Amino acid sequence: xxxxxxxxxRCVPCEGGVPRLDRATAGEMIKQVPxxxxxxxxxxVNRTFSFKSFAQAQRFANAVAELAEAQFHHPEITFGWGFCxxxxxxxxxxxxxxxxxxxxxxxxxxxxxxxxx
Numbered sequence: 001x002x003x004x005x006x007x008x009x010r011c012v013p014c015e016g017g018v019p020r021l022d023r024a025t026a027g028e029m030i031k032q033v034p035x036x037x038x039x040x041x042x043x044x045v046n047r048t049f050s051f052k053s054f055a056q057a058q059r060f061a062n063a064v065a066e067l068a069e070a071q072f073h074h075p076e077i078t079f080g081w082g083f084c085x086x087x088x089x090x091x092x093x094x095x096x097x098x099x100x101x102x103x104x105x106x107x108x109x110x111x112x113x114x115x116x117x
Contacts, residue, residue, distance in 0.1 A: 006032055006105035009098075011073040020095025029096075033104040043095045045104055046087040049111050054081040056114070063110055071106070073099045 006029075021029065023042045030038050036047045051057040061079040064086055068074045076087040086107060090097035 006098075006102050007109045009102045011071040011099040011102050013072065014090050014092050014097050014099060016092035018093060018097070020090070020093045020097065026096050029098070029101045033101055033108060035108065036104045038096075044087055044089040045096065045100050046085060047104065047107070048083055048085040049107075051082050051084065051114075052116070057082060057084045060084045060111070060114060064107060067106060067110065068103070071099075071103060073103050075103065 020043070026038055026042045030036060030045065033045070033047075035049075036045050038045055049057075049060060051060065057079040061077050061084050064075065064077055064084070073088070073090075078085045088100040088103055089095065090100055
């Protein structure tokens, strides 16, 4: 992977036919996105963000959706009072791709910009 910080990269369309990241590569990449976790079979990454209210969690979920549209890489989002959980998987390959980690890094930056969580 490139030396460029993940959050500065743009997602590239994944048409399938590319291999998903192996356990070792995903294990190295997860270190670049603090707070995110790999699932046991290394096919998804997720993080739960904490907030002080339902409205803050909803605003964050909406901001995540806008960023996902701009990058054309869409997560599963669940939110409620005080939390927003985001999960990424590249569905075309049923596993992880660099795009999933790019988006995780971008969401970490977005979260840091939120007013007092």
